[in-house]
Amino acid sequence: MKKLFLLGFVAILFLACKQEVRYTQKSAEIETYKKVMEDYKTQNWKDYPKHYADTAKVMSNVTRKKGQTVAQAIEKSKEDAKLFTWVVKDDDYEMVVTDKGETWVNYWGLWTGTLKSTKKVYEIPFHNTVRFIDGKIVQENGYWNNSEIVTDMSSMAKTSVSEPAKTQK
Template sequence: MKKLVLIICALAVVTACQQKETRYTQQSPEIDSVKQLISEYNAQDYSMEVMADTCKSYLNTKTDFLSKGDLMAYHKGNDANYSKRGFLDEDQDYEMVVTDNGETWVNCWLDWQGTVAVTGKVIDMPVHLTYRFVDGKIVRQYGYWDPSEIVLEMQAIEQMENAKSEEDSISEN
């Protein structure tokens, strides 16, 4: 009987001492990589070294992706619309999860702010980004936000420019 109790105690100690794989954390090298990517975006540095060359980015879509090169062009094209833009430092949340299938993902919830160059209007927007990692590199990115306020502002600018163009055309005649 004593041997049985000792065996059970030994099994309990061995089982309790075994390290289990971390499935959720708020501190990891992958989170640091995402923070680096966010920092580079804010600095308008699009080297994206933490992304694999084959990375696919899905921004507000589930079907149409941007390659790494297309993503750089996308960001550079959008930068022309703003005198200032970037993710804010406050109230940002990051988490890393390992799925049941063993995939490593980093999720982040961020606040983005941009000042429209033409009008000076400041737009605040919550953004959710999630990144899949393989061998320390980002291989997939999904980004979700509501672009309505930006779209409406850009449409108003376009209407303003069209009206000015029409005025110029009338005054020439």
């Protein structure tokens, strides 16, 4: 009887200890970032910044030194919208808590953009990782390879510069 009581007590202690969640695919932070991505997809720039801290830094393919404010990142997205129509799909989210206690949400998606001037379609897989403090995004890092777009835009710029020179001869 004593052993049964002791075993029951140990089981209760074990079950009573709440283990810290270090990895999940369901969290308030993920739901917040889903709203951010929905605002991006629909170009809802009014609601987009609501999820970020006032001091948040956005680093899209750049280091912290070249990071932007949320307002600057929105302006860049507005400029992109003049050149491209886009959709984002294949969303996948996860949240991790680091050994330092930092909360990060990782996002993977597929950006498909059509360059308005040429109708060329680009498919670019990308990854964003965002750090949360007190329910707000304080840092966003974005990673993708846009070299095909850069090369094409550079070629178009060279072509448009050389064409007027040909007509002057």
